Amino acid sequence: MNDESFAQLVDAHYAPLYRFALSLARNGSDAGDLVQQTFFIWATKGHGLRELSKVKSWLFTTLYREFLRGRRRDSRASSLEDLPPGEREPAAEDVDRVSKMDAALVMTALQTVDETFRAPLTLFYLEDMSYKEIADALEVPIGTVMSRLSRGKSQLRVALESVESLGSRVLPFPGSKGARAS
Amino acid sequence: MTTEEAKFILSAFRPSGSDAGTAAFGDALRIAGDDPLLGAWFAQSRAHDAAIAGKLGQIAPPAGLREAILAGVRVSGTQRSIGLGWGWLAGLAAAAAVAIGVFSMRAPARPESGTTELAGFAINDMVTEKHGGRGEAAGALVAELQTRGARMPGADQIDFEKLRDTGCRTLNFAGHDVIEVCFARDGAVFHLYVTRRDGPLGDSVAKGPSFIAQAAGAAAVWSDKRFDYAIASTAGIEAIRRLL
Numbered sequence: 001m002n003d004e005s006f007a008q009l010v011d012a013h014y015a016p017l018y019r020f021a022l023s024l025a026r027n028g029s030d031a032g033d034l035v036q037q038t039f040f041i042w043a044t045k046g047h048g049l050r051e052l053s054k055v056k057s058w059l060f061t062t063l064y065r066e067f068l069r070g071r072r073r074d075s076r077a078s079s080l081e082d083l084p085p086g087e088r089e090p091a092a093e094d095v096d097r098v099s100k101m102d103a104a105l106v107m108t109a110l111q112t113v114d115e116t117f118r119a120p121l122t123l124f125y126l127e128d129m130s131y132k133e134i135a136d137a138l139e140v141p142i143g144t145v146m147s148r149l150s151r152g153k154s155q156l157r158v159a160l161e162s163v164e165s166l167g168s169r170v171l172p173f174p175g176s177k178g179a180r181a182s
Numbered sequence: 183m184t185t186e187e188a189k190f191i192l193s194a195f196r197p198s199g200s201d202a203g204t205a206a207f208g209d210a211l212r213i214a215g216d217d218p219l220l221g222a223w224f225a226q227s228r229a230h231d232a233a234i235a236g237k238l239g240q241i242a243p244p245a246g247l248r249e250a251i252l253a254g255v256r257v258s259g260t261q262r263s264i265g266l267g268w269g270w271l272a273g274l275a276a277a278a279a280v281a282i283g284v285f286s287m288r289a290p291a292r293p294e295s296g297t298t299e300l301a302g303f304a305i306n307d308m309v310t311e312k313h314g315g316r317g318e319a320a321g322a323l324v325a326e327l328q329t330r331g332a333r334m335p336g337a338d339q340i341d342f343e344k345l346r347d348t349g350c351r352t353l354n355f356a357g358h359d360v361i362e363v364c365f366a367r368d369g370a371v372f373h374l375y376v377t378r379r380d381g382p383l384g385d386s387v388a389k390g391p392s393f394i395a396q397a398a399g400a401a402a403v404w405s406d407k408r409f410d411y412a413i414a415s416t417a418g419i420e421a422i423r424r425l426l
Binding site: 006007010011014015018019022028032035036039040090091092094095098099101102103104106107110122124125126128129130131145146147149150153156157 | 237
């Protein structure tokens with residue numbers, strides 16, 4: 001793969017990969033490392049992939065594997081201490097709540113969801129991946145993906161309530177864009 | 183299939199609506215159509231999903247990450263140490279960028295930044311805010327926009343001040359006004375956003391239309407001599423492309 005093709009590949013995928021990594025790693029520095037490492041692996045191994053249609057899935061799978069590998073190696077790995085305590089159905093006020101929240105707060109809420117549910121949720125929300133594509137990327141059965149999406153959404157609703165109540169105590173995330181309706 | 187089973191399946195229905203024709207969702211969708219309570223739950227759930235997708239799509243990678251990726255792979259080949267953080271490489275890339283800048287000050291800037299920002303703003307507003315409030319002048323524009331085959335308006339057809347003063351919905355983007363006009367064509371709803379070219383995006387929006395798809399919807403962004411434009415819709419890129 002030449003430089004131009006590689007740059008096009010990076011342009012097409014580095015932002016969504018970063019958002020996925022940020023939801024997993026829960027800090028920008030580790031997320032950047034994961035994205036960097038993923039493209040490095042592509043440069044050394046992935047360009048041999050014959051089916052171009054599978055590049056996206058390959059990148060997300062590789063990043064997820066690297067994240068899991070890093071967690072096993074690193075004793076600082078995130079624990080589940082922030083796991084939201086309960087699950088509940090969607091309510092009418094949930095949409096308004098999200099609409100009024102800053103993007104960084106929504107990401108913060110996502111980051112508190114159990115890691116098992118967080119990965120499929122991120123691919124669902126950010127990449128518009130189907131449950132089959134998520135199953136391929138995370139290498140888990142389809143039924144498992146559906147179960148994790150259902151439970152993950154429940155947890156996320158609770159988490160969104162929690163971070164909203166924290167309000168300004170949550171530190172702003174530097175990568176979010178400010179945009180508000182007048 | 184019980185209501186709970188239908189909910190379980192519909193939880194995997196994508197915010198963009200891309201699963202509408204997927205057989206696995208067929209039974210659950212039919213039950214949601216017949217059962218008002220489940221239908222309301224599904225509508226609520228989709229609106230919530232779209233709002234979350236819109237917000238998360240606003241998170242931008244840190245400056246320098248792209249350059250660090252490219253520089254890291256280029257300079258290290260297969261011998262890169264696993265332990266190097268991207269911050270170190272970002273510094274290297276930044277230094278390289280400064281050096282390159284000295285020798286090629288006329289190199290064109292990447293044009294995508296403003297385009298992407300405006301598209302993200304439009305899609306997020308489309309899925310997270312309430313729409314409406316058209317005034318008299320907007321009404322005339324809406325009628326024209328809804329005419330099948332009509333082209334999108336250009337600088338000569340838009341009186342920015344009049345649109346704002348007569349009650350068209352006005353948003354704030356980085357301290358500058360963006361006017362939104364909603365219209366429908368061929369059964370799909372579109373949201374046209376117009377902002378002055380001397381606004382926050384400067385001249386970073388390309389003239390030709392750029393098409394951007396996110397989980398929550400799609401947008402086209404373009405510019406002319408006076409304005410930057412974005413059209414957002416959940417109907418997909420092809421539906422937007424047919425407008426232009």
